[in-house]
Amino acid sequence: MVGKRVRTRFAPSPTGYLHVGGLRTALYNYLFAKKMNGTFVIRIEDTDQTRKVEGAQKDLIKTLEWAGIIADESPEHGGDFGPYVQSERLDIYDKYCRQLLEDNHAYYCFATHEELEENRQLQIKQGLQPKYNRKWLPEEMGGSVPSSQIKKKLDEGVPYVIRMKVPDYVSVWFEDIIRGPVEFDSATIDDQVLMKSDGFPTYHFASVIDDHLMDFTHIIRGEEWLPSMPKHLLLYEFFGWEPPKVAHLPLLLNPDRSKLSKRQGDVAVEDYVRKGYSNDAIVNFVAMLGWNEGEGSEQEVYSMDQLVEKFSLERVGKAGAVFNVDKLNWLEKQYIKSRSSEDLIAVIKPILLGELEKKESLMPREIITSDAYLSQVIELMRERVGFEHEFVTFSSYFYFEPDSYDEEAVKKRWAADTNALLRDFVLILESLEEFSAENIEASLKEFVAPKGLKAAYLIHPLRILSSGVSFGPSLYHMLEVLGKETVLRRIVKGIEKISFQG
Numbered sequence: 001m002v003g004k005r006v007r008t009r010f011a012p013s014p015t016g017y018l019h020v021g022g023l024r025t026a027l028y029n030y031l032f033a034k035k036m037n038g039t040f041v042i043r044i045e046d047t048d049q050t051r052k053v054e055g056a057q058k059d060l061i062k063t064l065e066w067a068g069i070i071a072d073e074s075p076e077h078g079g080d081f082g083p084y085v086q087s088e089r090l091d092i093y094d095k096y097c098r099q100l101l102e103d104n105h106a107y108y109c110f111a112t113h114e115e116l117e118e119n120r121q122l123q124i125k126q127g128l129q130p131k132y133n134r135k136w137l138p139e140e141m142g143g144s145v146p147s148s149q150i151k152k153k154l155d156e157g158v159p160y161v162i163r164m165k166v167p168d169y170v171s172v173w174f175e176d177i178i179r180g181p182v183e184f185d186s187a188t189i190d191d192q193v194l195m196k197s198d199g200f201p202t203y204h205f206a207s208v209i210d211d212h213l214m215d216f217t218h219i220i221r222g223e224e225w226l227p228s229m230p231k232h233l234l235l236y237e238f239f240g241w242e243p244p245k246v247a248h249l250p251l252l253l254n255p256d257r258s259k260l261s262k263r264q265g266d267v268a269v270e271d272y273v274r275k276g277y278s279n280d281a282i283v284n285f286v287a288m289l290g291w292n293e294g295e296g297s298e299q300e301v302y303s304m305d306q307l308v309e310k311f312s313l314e315r316v317g318k319a320g321a322v323f324n325v326d327k328l329n330w331l332e333k334q335y336i337k338s339r340s341s342e343d344l345i346a347v348i349k350p351i352l353l354g355e356l357e358k359k360e361s362l363m364p365r366e367i368i369t370s371d372a373y374l375s376q377v378i379e380l381m382r383e384r385v386g387f388e389h390e391f392v393t394f395s396s397y398f399y400f401e402p403d404s405y406d407e408e409a410v411k412k413r414w415a416a417d418t419n420a421l422l423r424d425f426v427l428i429l430e431s432l433e434e435f436s437a438e439n440i441e442a443s444l445k446e447f448v449a450p451k452g453l454k455a456a457y458l459i460h461p462l463r464i465l466s467s468g469v470s471f472g473p474s475l476y477h478m479l480e481v482l483g484k485e486t487v488l489r490r491i492v493k494g495i496e497k498i499s500f501q502g
């Protein structure tokens with residue numbers, strides 16, 4: 001394998017959504033391939049027809065592409081090693097299975113579900129690890145079933161599976177890139193089913209055949225597949241093939257260190273996309289679940305290009321990686337802080353246009369959808385939003401009239417003379433020639449000082465009237481961005497609705 005060009009694969013089953021663990025597996029395979037100038041492939045493992053979900057394949061690939069993980073070869077883009085969907089490769093598995101039957105590495109098994117279950121229960125009762133009891137192992141393979149009986153069953157059309165015969169008294173050894181040397185005793189390995197009664201191969205059989213035929217140099221996948229390795233390696237040996245190198249990634253854990261589960265939060269990448277997380281933040285976050293650049297590096301924010309440059313399998317740890325959403329939220333904020341206005345405008349404009357379809361705005365559309373206006377909103381809100389969409393949703397007062405006023409804040413901030421003072425102050429605002437933050441601030445101070453009042457006496461009511469809420473960016477700058485006409489309209493309309501509550 002020395003000098004061979006790196007080929008890696010992500011091999012999801014189309015059973016629904018993309019799990020965050022799946023995204024990490026895909027990402028590490030992608031990063032490693034790209035770093036080594038190799039090829040990254042997507043192969044769809046749909047041999048379990050009962051779990052197949054319509055449309056899942058397309059969605060998986062779409063979500064990966066959203067994350068920037070683009071395959072060089074895939075069902076959608078083709079390639080020299082296709083087909084890339086296992087259900088389209090049944091004749092291939094069939095051919096290799098025949099070879100194993102001929103070579104006495106595999107045998108027919110006619111045991112029924114009930115029989116297998118009975119056997120399993122019996123073994124558990126006896127304190128044994130449940131394993132197939134080899135009832136159907138043929139005579140010529142060391143069992144007790146004459147070939148005539150097997151032929152008879154086949155002729156009668158009795159349903160069967162095909163099992164591999166695990167050799168007795170051998171130990172299977174391999175070197176995992178992340179875990180180091182791993183050894184299994186064959187006594188612990190079951191005679192794995194290779195072909196199911198529906199004529200489809202099992203995951204184990206199909207993935208070994210395909211990993212070999214598609215010429216992968218490295219298999220990078222989750223730790224849950226580690227116990228399957230000895231079966232896979234035996235298959236490689238039966239065929240006389242050289243196995244690829246393997247790396248099993250650490251488990252993902254909840255913050256309480258239990259295995260990552262739906263019960264403690266979202267595990268579907270699509271859920272995070274829906275909530276508004278950006279692809280950059282998610283990729284960065286997922287990359288750090290098990291990998292770090294090493295001592296001496298304080299860097300936490302990485303672009304995809306930087307990840308490609310710095311990633312190495314040697315720096316993936318064995319210990320479980322804690323999935324901490326606070327870290328993801330922090331990264332999301334870092335991205336928003338550092339993105340250019342143009343980039344952010346490109347994201348938020350379509351969201352705003354969508355809102356404008358649903359809701360009427362009293363502000364001139366050509367102004368509030370202009371790049372100039374949006375970049376002012378962005379600069380005011382950059383430090384305050386957690387997601388890009390919040391430039392619209394969390395700050396809707398930049399585009400729409402407040403439809404309610406924070407009641408608690410009104411109670412706290414309205415005094416008996418507030419509305420009268422505001423009516424007078426409106427006249428001053430109206431007379432301002434330049435409606436700038438500076439001028440608004442100066443005129444407010446000038447207005448309240450002779451009355452022995454502090455600016456805060458009107459700052460809070462002005463904020464509530466113009467935004468509906470009691471928090472936000474600097475009031476004066478916010479009013480400047482909203483513009484004179486909008487601000488005056490909102491104050492005048494608002495004080496008709498709000499009054500001192502005693």
Ligand code: GLU
Pocket residue numbers: 011012013045203207220221222225
């Ligand atoms: N289809 C398997 C899965 O869904 C792939 C495991 C592997 O990478 O070998 O995770």
